[in-house]
Structure formats: structure tokens, C-alpha cells
Amino acid sequence: xxxxxxxxxxxxxxxxxxxxxxxxxxxxxxxxxxxxxxxxxxxxxxxxxxxxxxxxxxxxxxxxxxxxxxxxxxxxxxxxxxxxxxxxxxxxxxxxxxxxxxxxxxxxxxxxxxxxxxxxxxxxxxxxxxxxxxxxxxxxxxxxxxxxxxxxxxxxxxxxxxxxxxxxxxxxxxxxxxxxxxxxxxxxxxxxxxxxxxxxxxxxxxxxxxxxxxxxxxxxxxxxxxxxxxxxxxxxxxxxxxxxxxxxxxxxxxxxxxxxxxxxxxxxxxxxxxxxxxxxxxxxxxxxxxxxxxxxxxxxxxxxxxxxxxxxxxxxxxxxxxxxxxxxxxxxxxxxxxxxxxxxxxxxxxxxxxxxxxxxxxxxxxxxxxxxxxxxxxxxxxxxxxxxxxxxxxxxxxxxxxxxxxxxxxxxxxxxxxxxxxxxxxxxxxxxxxxxxxxxxxxxxxxxxxxxxxxxxxxxxxxxxxxxxxxxxxxxxxxxxxxxxxxxxxxxxxxxxxxxxxxxxxxxxxxxxxxxxxxxxxxxxxxxxxxxxxxxxxxxxxxxxxxxxxxxxxxxxxxxx
Amino acid sequence: xxxxxxxxxxxxxxxxxxxxxxxxxxxxxxxxxxxxxxxxxxxxxxxxxxxxxxxxxxxxxxxxxxxxxxxxxxxxxxxxxxxxxxxxxxxxxxxxxxxxxxxxxxxxxxxxxxxxxxxxxxxxxxxxxxxxxx
Numbered sequence: 118x119x120x121x122x123x124x125x126x127x128x129x130x131x132x133x134x135x136x137x138x139x140x141x142x143x144x145x146x147x148x149x150x151x152x153x154x155x156x157x158x159x160x161x162x163x164x165x166x167x168x169x170x171x172x173x174x175x176x177x178x179x180x181x182x183x184x185x186x187x188x189x190x191x192x193x194x195x196x197x198x199x200x201x202x203x204x205x206x207x208x209x210x211x212x213x214x215x216x217x218x219x220x221x222x223x224x225x226x227x228x229x230x231x232x233x234x235x236x237x238x239x240x241x242x243x244x245x246x247x248x249x250x251x252x253x254x255x256x257x258x259x260x261x262x263x264x265x266x267x268x269x270x271x272x273x274x275x276x277x278x279x280x281x282x283x284x285x286x287x288x289x290x291x292x293x294x295x296x297x298x299x300x301x302x303x304x305x306x307x308x309x310x311x312x313x314x315x316x317x318x319x320x321x322x323x324x325x326x327x328x329x330x331x332x333x334x335x336x337x338x339x340x341x342x343x344x345x346x347x348x349x350x351x352x353x354x355x356x357x358x359x360x361x362x363x364x365x366x367x368x369x370x371x372x373x374x375x376x377x378x379x380x381x382x383x384x385x386x387x388x389x390x391x392x393x394x395x396x397x398x399x400x401x402x403x404x405x406x407x408x409x410x411x412x413x414x415x416x417x418x419x420x421x422x423x424x425x426x427x428x429x430x431x432x433x434x435x436x437x438x439x440x441x442x443x444x445x446x447x448x449x450x451x452x453x454x455x456x457x458x459x460x461x462x463x464x465x466x467x468x469x470x471x472x473x474x475x476x477x478x479x480x481x482x483x484x485x486x487x488x489x490x491x492x493x494x495x496x497x498x499x500x501x502x503x504x505x506x507x508x509x510x511x512x513x514x515x516x517x518x519x520x521x522x523x524x525x526x527x528x529x530x531x532x533x534x535x536x537x538x539x540x541x542x543x544x545x546x547x548x549x550x551x552x553x554x555x556x557x558x559x560x561x562x563x564x565x566x567x568x569x570x571x572x573x574x575x576x577x578x579x580x581x582x583x584x585x586x587x588x589x590x591x592x593x594x595x596x597x598x599x600x601x602x603x604x605x606x607x608x609x610x611x612x613x614x615x616x617x618x619x620x621x622x623x624x625x626x627x628x629x630x631x632x633x634x635x636x637x638x639x640x641x642x643x644x645x646x647x648x649x650x651x652x653x654x655x656x657x658x659x660x661x662x663x664x665x666x667x668x669x670x671x672x673x674x675x676x677x678x
Numbered sequence: 679x680x681x682x683x684x685x686x687x688x689x690x691x692x693x694x695x696x697x698x699x700x701x702x703x704x705x706x707x708x709x710x711x712x713x714x715x716x717x718x719x720x721x722x723x724x725x726x727x728x729x730x731x732x733x734x735x736x737x738x739x740x741x742x743x744x745x746x747x748x749x750x751x752x753x754x755x756x757x758x759x760x761x762x763x764x765x766x767x768x769x770x771x772x773x774x775x776x777x778x779x780x781x782x783x784x785x786x787x788x789x790x791x792x793x794x795x796x797x798x799x800x801x802x803x804x805x806x807x808x809x810x811x812x
Contacts, residue, residue, distance in 0.1 A: 241694070249723075253747040327697075494746075570702070575798070578798050605749075678703075
């Protein structure tokens with residue numbers, strides 16, 4: 118133990134604090150405090166002031182320490198933003214592969230350092246554009262990918278040997294990853310050097326985002342296949358982006374986001390160890406993805422607590438020895454659910470504050486939402502403002518001049534400790550249920566999130582929580598914002614493209630390669646090699662997903678509210 | 679005469695969109711307001727929604743969409759109700775619906791569209807005023 122404070126300090130502090138509170142009580146006796154109860158967006162009660170008393174037991178060496186040193190409360194790398202800024206990674210995807218390719222070139226030319234792909238709903242759910250289930254959805258909230266042909270168009274002219282690519286895809290992650298590897302190999306690029314991330318986190322789909330296909334157990338089996346394959350064959354790839362983002366968007370509190378995400382990480386780690394992998398061979402390739410919401414200090418504390426919990430879980434629970442296994446590296450996206458359709462230009466300010474919290478929390482990469490994202494997918498102009506927001510934080514504000522600038526704040530350290538403690542309680546509860554898969558079966562995280570979401574909505578309706586432009590400072594004027602429209606004709610063009618492909622390809626080869634995938638799924642062989650072969654033969658996304666569905670069955674939403 | 683029974687509403691998620699935060703909050707608000715609530719769960723086709731609505735004998739369907747496919751899914755639901763002679767089931771919708779899309783949706787028979795930021799009590803009030811047991 119190495120307390121930061123000399124015990125003698127506390128006598129003065131306690132006396133001074135009491136005196137100050139008395140003074141305040143007197144002031145508020147004639148004119149009361151602004152609110153009866155001060156609380157965060159997650160409804161955590163906040164004190165009038167924080168003092169050394171709140172961090173009396175702070176153990177600098179064991180709890181706070183230095184960036185790049187266990188337990189990494191202050192950052193995973195020793196140099197953090199003194200070395201280089203976070204990666205400014207803007208999520209993009211719209212319409213056809215060719216349309217998105219154009220947007221990617223634009224972003225790269227503007228100085229963006231990594232690509233991030235949004236797919237349309239049919240692609241996310243494992244359907245081709247010509248499926249009856251896909252009617253009206255083509256290209257609407259991301260790019261439509263039906264086969265390797267589309268993937269080749271998507272990355273045309275982009276240096277995928279030098280830039281990293283993140284793909285937000287879950288049930289069909291193994292297939293999209295196989296397509297990316299196929300694009301690289303067809304260009305003569307070794308899969309050992311390509312870098313990027315697939316989200317590939319199905320547990321949070323059942324919990325929150327709800328793009329699911331097969332039931333939880335086989336879903337996790339396919340994920341474990343990708344972890345195994347990545348560990349051996351694609352060493353620079355992040356095989357799972359363990360995501361709290363969607364848990365928060367679905368309405369959880371900050372602590373629930375933290376706890377459920379780390380519990381998901383624990384479940385994936387257990388599965389991979391169960392497969393016979395050595396924890397230090399795969400854990401360094403796990404990355405995380407968090408939300409950055411509006412409550413500035415609570416968010417900063419959440420990121421700091423997340424790093425500390427994960428480091429301890431990996432070292433103490435899973436006995437990882439490689440420090441890289443202890444690192445919680447994370448991407449952040451600002452909170453889409455905090456944006457308002459009313460007075461939409463205010464969203465620029467909300468996003469800037471959230472981005473600032475992510476940076477103060479030590480994120481490795483960041484997506485800033487565009488002001489119009491609450492209405493449709495962003496226009497080029499709105500996406501540019503969002504990217505500029507990050508550049509202003511990085512290069513004008515000066516906040517990146519020192520590492521973990523809020524470390525040592527009585528308030529932030531207290532919040533960090535509280536959130537760690539509360540998250541550990543929830544993780545313990547999930548362990549007691551038998552782990553996250555068992556907890557999901559019981560609808561435990563789903564129900565907890567639904568309760569929090571409803572509670573928050575009621576607070577807004579009752580004006581206990583302010584949303585500017587929605588329940589306070591409301592104006593009647595209609596502020597017009599340009600909204601990006603996706604051409605309805607795209608669906609027909611995309612269907613024509615599939616029909617052409619199905620006539621041109623070697624259908625016998627396709628059939629054979631689909632059978633090999635089916636055999637792998639039904640048995641214990643890793644699915645990745647057969648997948649790469651099948652996509653190179655131009656099997657479509659849905660043809661492969663149909664094999665998954667046939668072998669494993671489909672998951673049905675339990676529909677709880 | 680079924681007029682004394684409580685209003686039965688179905689909250690439905692058409693299409694592949696998985697954003698169900700709003701739909702589930704609305705379902706709970708309807709329940710708290712004393713309506714009988716049927717929640718379809720996710721990933722329903724308009725055909726499945728209409729069939730369930732008729733089977734459950736609901737007075738209203740509330741459709742929720744946040745991923746851009748409302749222009750097809752909402753009118754299709756109304757069209758199917760007409761085909762089944764069940765057009766007296768009121769259809770309303772909510773979610774991420776751009777302003778310009780609202781007039782054509784209303785023309786297609788969607789009685790009201792609730793966009794983000796609408797208070798739960800306002801939606802409940804609208805249902806009480808516009809939906810009666812069939």
C-alpha cells in the first residue's frame with residue numbers, strides 16, 4: 118500500500134469540509150439548491166463536492182499508476198497521444214458498393230486513417246438483395262453486399278495492404294471476413310499482413326442490437342472458429358470487437374454497458390480457451406467498442422474503469438502473462454441515441470462533448486456522429502463536420518498535450534472506483550447464473566436494459582432530465598436539413614447483378630463448396646477455409662447463411678418488453 | 679358488442695431492422711396506460727404482422743422502423759389489411775421517418791406518424807382519442 122496522502126492531511130480536510138458544508142446549508146436554507154437531487158444521465162447520484170476523503174485509500178501504484186503500466190487505468194500505451202493521435206475512423210456505407218467506394222476515397226483523401234464499413238440490413242442479417250425478406254431495404258442503412266463481386270467493387274483502388282478496415286457485421290461476420298481475405302489474396306496480398314476488425318460479437322446482438330440469425334450456442338462456435346483462424350493465419354486482425362455501444366444505445370446505464378460488455382469478453386475468452394487456444398495467443402487481438410454518452414465525467418470514468426477491470430480479469434482470472442493480453446484497447450462512437458431530430462444543428466455540440474469524453478478516456482479510435490444521423494445516413498457535408506470535430510479536439514484544443522488529464526481528480530477517481538465496484542457486482546451475478554450464455558437464456562441483460570430505457574424515457578417525459586430542443590427550449594420553427602436519399606432503383610440494379618453472377622459463375626463449384634461449409638458446421642472442422650473457397654467461387658452471402666440456418670436453425674426474438 | 683373491452687394494440691417491428699428500444703418502451707407505456715398489448719417481436723414481414731393482428735383481434739397496429747425501409751413496409755401493411763377486409767384496424771407508425779416521407783405515408787393510409795422526441799403521454803393520448811374497440 119502506498120497511499121497518495123499523508124494521513125495527517127485528513128484532519129484538516131475533514132474539518133474544512135464540515136465547515137464548508139455548513140456554510141452551504143445556510144446558503145441553501147434561504148434559497149434551495151437548483152435540483153432536489155443531482156444525478157448523471159444514468160441516474161447516479163452526485164455529491165456537492167469531492168475531496169481527498171473520497172479517495173482516502175487511493176493506492177497510486179496498484180490502482181492508478183502510469184499509462185502503459187498495469188492496471189492501465191491511465192491508458193494502454195505508455196506514450197498515448199504524445200506519440201500519435203487516436204485513429205479517426207468514420208463509419209460509412211450507403212447504397213451500392215460503388216457508391217460507398219466513392220465515399221471511402223473521399224474520406225481517405227481528407228486524411229482519415231482507417232476505413233469503417235456499414236452494411237445494409239439484408240447483408241447484416243444474411244440475406245441477398247433478391248430475397249423477399251429484403252424488400253425495400255437495399256442500401257438503406259449501409260452498403261449492400263451479396264457476393265465477392267460487390268466486395269471487389271467496395272475496395273477498388275484502396276490500399277488494403279496499408280490501411281486497416283473495420284467491418285460492422287455480426288451474424289455474417291465470418292463470411293464478410295472471408296470475402297475481405299479473398300479480395301486481398303486475389304490482389305496478391307498475404308493475409309498475414311492485412312489488418313482490421315470484424316465486430317463479430319453475437320452475445321451483444323442477443324442482448325441489445327438484435328441482428329441475429331442462429332441460436333447463441335452455434336453463433337459462439339462460429340465466432341470461436343474465427344478467433345482460432347485469426348490467431349493462426351491472420352495475426353494482425355482483431356477477430357472480435359466486444360461491443361458495449363449497442364447495449365448503451367438500447368438504453369442501458371453506463372455501468373450496465375461496462376459490466377455486460379466485459380462479461381461478454383469473459384465468455385469469448387472462456388470459449389477460446391475451451392477450444393485449446395493459449396490465452397496469450399488470442400487475447401491481444403480482442404478489441405472493445407464503447408459508447409460515449411453525454412454525461413462527461415461518468416463516461417471518462419467508465420473508460421478508465423473498463424481498462425482496470427479487464428487488466429485484472431485477464432491477469433488474475435485467466436492467468437494471461439503477455440501484457441498485451443491485459444490491454445483493453447477500444448474504439449468509441451458518440452451516442453447516436455442522444456441526438457435529436459429537433460434543432461438538429463445542436464447535435465454537432467453534443468457530439469463534440471462526447472468525442473471529448475472519449476479522448477479524455479483514452480480511446481484508440483473514434484467515430485463522431487453526423488448531425489443528420491438521427492434522420493438518415495449522413496450527407497458528405499455533415500460527415501465532414503463530424504470528422505473536423507475530431508481534428509479540432511486533436512489539434513486545436515490542447516487536451517491531447519498531456520496523458521489522462523483527469524487522472525487524480527477526486528471526482529473522476531471516485532467515479533472510476535464506484536463504477537468498477539458496481540460492474541464487478543453485475544459480472545459476479547452473471548457468473549453465478551452460469552455465464553453470459555445462461556444469463557441471455559434467462560433474458561437477464563435484456564430485461565435490465567429494458568427497465569433502464571423505460572426509466573430514462575419517463576425521466577425525460579417528466580422533465581427530470583433535460584433534452585434541449587425536445588423538452589426544454591423548444592422552438593416551433595422547422596429547421597430544414599438536407600437528407601440523403603437512397604435511389605429506390607438500386608434494389609433492381611442489385612438484383613440484376615446477382616442474376617448475372619448466378620449465370621456466369623461455375624454453379625457446380627458453388628454447390629460443392631457450400632457442401633463443404635455444411636460439413637464443417639455439422640462437424641468440428643474450422644469453417645474459415647471452406648468459407649474462403651466458397652466466396653472465391655462466388656457463392657452468395659445468403660447461400661452460405663442458408664447453410665448456417667439449415668444446420669443450426671434460426672433464433673427467434675423472445676419479444677420481451 | 680365488444681365496446682366495453684379494453685383497447686387492444688399491437689406494437690410491431692416490420693422488416694430486418696433490429697432497433698427495438700422505442701418499440702419496447704411504447705409497448706410498456708401502452709400497458710401502463712391500461713391497453714392490452716401484443717408485441718410482435720423483431721424481424722416480421724408485413725404479411726406476418728397482418729395475420730397476427732387479425733388473429734389477435736387488435737384495434738390498432740403501431741409500426742416501428744428505424745432503418746429506412748418504412749416507405750415500403752408501412753404502406754404494404756395497410757394494403758394487406760385492406761385485402762383481408764380488416765382496414766378498420768388503425769395503423770400508426772414511428773421511428774426515424776424523414777419529414778418529407780410523412781405526407782405520402784398518410785396518403786397511403788397510415789393514420790399518424792410519431793417521430794423521435796414525442797412524449798409517451800402524447801402518444802397514449804392520441805391512441806385514446808383515435809382508437810376504439812372494434
